[in-house]
Each structure stands twice: as C-alpha cells, then as structure tokens.
Amino acid sequence: MIQKLNIGVMGCASIAERSMIPAIQAVPGVKLVAVASRSIKKAEQFAEKFNCKPIEGYEALLEQSDIDAVYMPLPTGLHHEWIIRSLEAHKHVLAEKSIASNYSSAVQMVELAKNKQLMLMENYMFQYHSQHRFVLDLLKKQAIGDVRIFRADFAFPPLPENNFRYDDQVGGGALMDCAGYTVRAVHFIMGDTFRVKAAHLFMDAKSGTNIYGAAFLDNGNGVSAQVGFGMDHFYKCSYEIWGSKGIITAHRAYTPRPDYSPLVTLEKQDGKHEFQRHPDNHFIGSVNEFVRAISEKDFSKHYHDILLQSKTLEDIRTLSA
Ligand SMILES: NC(=O)c1ccc[n+]([C@@H]2O[C@H](COP(=O)([O-])OP(=O)(O)OC[C@H]3O[C@@H](n4cnc5c(N)ncnc54)[C@H](OP(=O)(O)O)[C@@H]3O)[C@@H](O)[C@H]2O)c1
Structure with a gap:
C-alpha cells in the first residue's frame, strides 16, 4: 500500500484546469506536486491557482525525484514520446484519451509499462460514473x-x-x-x-x-x-x-x-x-481507480483495455480506407 502518490501534470491543458487537477486534489492519498508547461508563464499561472511547483518543460518534470506519477493531458500525437520517457523515468502514467495514435505504439507503451511494473491508464473517466x-x-x-x-x-x-x-x-x-x-x-x-x-x-x-x-x-x-x-x-x-x-x-x-x-x-x-x-464526479472516480490500481499493483486490465481500444480504432481507420 502506497502512503501518498505524488503527481505531476504534463501540459497546462484546459481539461486539467477544469476537471482533472481539482479531482486530483480531492482524492485522499494523492498530492499534486508540480505542473509543467512549454511556457513557464503558463506553468506559474497554474501553480499559483493550484498551489504547487511550476516547471518549464516536460523533461524537467520527469527529472523531479519526488514525483511518482504523471497525468498527461497532451494531444494524442505527443503521447508516444512522452509516455515512453515517463515510463523510462519510472513514473506511473495516467494519459488522456486517445492514449495511442496507432496499435503498434500502444503495444510498445504497454510492453514497457509491463516490464517496469508501472501503471499505464487511458483516461476514459465516463466508465467511473x-x-x-x-x-x-x-x-x-x-x-x-x-x-x-x-x-x-x-x-x-x-x-x-x-x-x-x-x-x-x-x-x-x-x-x-x-x-x-x-x-x-x-x-x-x-x-x-x-x-x-x-x-x-x-x-x-x-x-x-x-x-x-x-x-x-x-x-x-x-x-x-x-x-x-x-x-x-x-x-x-x-x-x-x-x-x-x-x-x-x-x-x-x-x-x-x-x-x-x-x-x-x-x-x-x-x-x-x-x-x-x-x-457523480467521474473525474474523481478515474483518479480513485488510478490510485487503487497502483496500490494493488492491478495493472493488467488497463493494459488490456489500452490494446483493445487502439486495435479497434486502428481497424476503423483501416476498414474505412
Ligand atoms: N477525458 C475527457 O473527458 C477529455 C475531455 C477533454 C479533453 N480530453 C483530452 O485531453 C487532452 C487535452 O485536451 P484539451 O481540450 O484540454 O486541450 P488543450 O487545452 O489544448 O491542452 C493541450 C495541452 O497540450 C500541450 N501541448 C504541447 N504541445 C502541443 C501542441 N503542439 N498543440 C497543442 N497543445 C500542445 C499544451 O500545454 P503547454 O502549453 O502547457 O505545454 C496544451 O495546453 C486531449 O488528448 C483530449 O483528447 C479528454
């Protein structure tokens, strides 16, 4: 059982500001430690609003040793690079949907998470309503x-x-x-x-x-x-x-x-x-599930869902061509 899960946010996105950071701050056992942005000004605005550390650049967020997990509300096309780098830096990852641009990317990300015994979850929070x-x-x-x-x-x-x-x-x-x-x-x-x-x-x-x-x-x-x-x-x-x-x-x-x-x-x-x-607040439901799965090392359902989801989306793309 983890004592406290320290989270860093990668990207000052609208969904993070409106819904996910308030949810992270509402869940016991979770602490918002830092927010990172390409622009330090934006990070500072978020940090002031949510009382945490502002960080310039996503790489610098991954260098923070006091962060256990990353919440990633970046556009899908940036996920592969930053999820791989986050997992390599030994951080659990909660990534916004769609987590992967294609199936092969999903396989690589899931394999790495599996090898490192880290949580990787796609944020379809509606499931927790x-x-x-x-x-x-x-x-x-x-x-x-x-x-x-x-x-x-x-x-x-x-x-x-x-x-x-x-x-x-x-x-x-x-x-x-x-x-x-x-x-x-x-x-x-x-x-x-x-x-x-x-x-x-x-x-x-x-x-x-x-x-x-x-x-x-x-x-x-x-x-x-x-x-x-x-x-x-x-x-x-x-x-x-x-x-x-x-x-x-x-x-x-x-x-x-x-x-x-x-x-x-x-x-x-x-x-x-x-x-x-x-x-019901499904944003809180999703953060609760992220924390539960990490605490219980119960990762496999989320790996499975990521692979099934990205394969199905890829099949839609292929069959419509
Ligand atoms: N689960 C849900 O219900 C839900 C709802 C809405 C959105 N989403 C997902 O959340 C993610 C963000 O959506 P959003 O509407 O919140 O978007 P947004 O406000 O545009 O935020 C995206 C963030 O990504 C960062 N970014 C880095 N490179 C970028 C680039 N080349 N173009 C645009 N942004 C870039 C920016 O952060 P910095 O400038 O601070 O670095 C930006 O603030 C998407 O994957 C979306 O599908 C999920």
Missing part, C-alpha cells in the same frame, strides 16, 4: 430481454479552426477524439468480443483530417453495435441498448458534469420509464 452501474444492473435483471443491438454516438459542433483536433500532426481527427468514447462504450457495456466489420471516415479537405465517421461491429454471436462520431454535428452524447423486450438509453453518457443528473430511460411495452440519476 454510477449511471452505468445502473444500466448494467438493468441488463443483468433482463429488463430489456435479450440484447439485439447497441448504438453509441458522440459528436459536437465545429471547434475554432486552430484547435489541435484539426491537426493530424499532433494526432487530431474525430477518430482519435470522438470515436474513442463510442468504441470504449461498446466494450465497457457489451463486452470485449466486438470487432469492426465495416467503417467510414470522412476526410475534411480543408484541415486534412477526418472530421466524422461511423462503424459497424459485431460479437460473432448475434449481437451487433453501431457507432457514430464527429466534430461537425449537432451535439450527441448517448448510447442505446435495444433488446427483445425494451430499450435502455443513457442520454448523457460520456460527459455529465459533476453537478448534472443524467437521464436514463427504459422503454417497454407498458410505457417509458425515466430515471434521473444522481450527480
């Missing part, structure tokens, strides 16, 4: 009979043109940014056996990256899944499980704020039942 336990419980109770099809969607309207999500050089694109949620939802809710059978990615000529797409998966045992994702859409953030006797829908599946009560509906022959679930 209690609304999904409610859904899984309904499924267990056969509330909708036998599942026939699972549908997951995550998309949002266009972002400012200079957002890194339009830059393929740093791992942009809707496949890395949006499809990941839907693919993780398929495996998390329905199980690991789903594989991609068909896929489509729309390439935007202006930005040179993919800005939306869809895919069809099946589990080889009569259940299929459809995923839709994009960065040029009306906002959608849901999944639906359609069974022989009803439909369950999680309406705000991936991004409920900590003060938001997400709606889960159950439609049956006798009508539509609405369950306004209680608010």
